[in-house]
Amino acid sequence: MHGSEMMVAILIPISFFAMVFGVVYLFKKENLAMIEKGMNPKDKLFRPAPFRSLKWGLLLLGAGLGLLIAFFVDMNLPYRIEPAGIYFALIAMGGGLGLIGSYFVEKKHWYDKKGINGE
DSSP, rough: OOHHHHHHHHHHHHHHHHHHHHHHHHHHHHHHHHHTTTTTTGGGOOOTTHHHHHHHHHHHHHHHHHHHHHHHHHHHHHSSSOOHHHHHHHHHHHHHHHHHHHHHHOOOOHHHTTTOOOO
């Protein structure tokens, strides 16, 4: 083995275990902070997420529309370019637009519910 191969063979397991240790440490620290504030750490698993299905629905709808648009663009483009980039870009853009739409729907709901619109 050369020097760089040896470094990779040593650094990958050390990095993995350091990452696992860091994640466990942060979860324990979060739980201790919740206990100090008088909260039950087990309740964080069952918190309500009121707009989860809306968010996932709009994300998948946007990604699907992006994929459909990429398919039509791919069919109408000359084949001198690689169309894989178009697929990835339009899926990401469609998913992002879906999440932005979800944000605005949630924001409107919470502002209307709390009466923040000046009413």
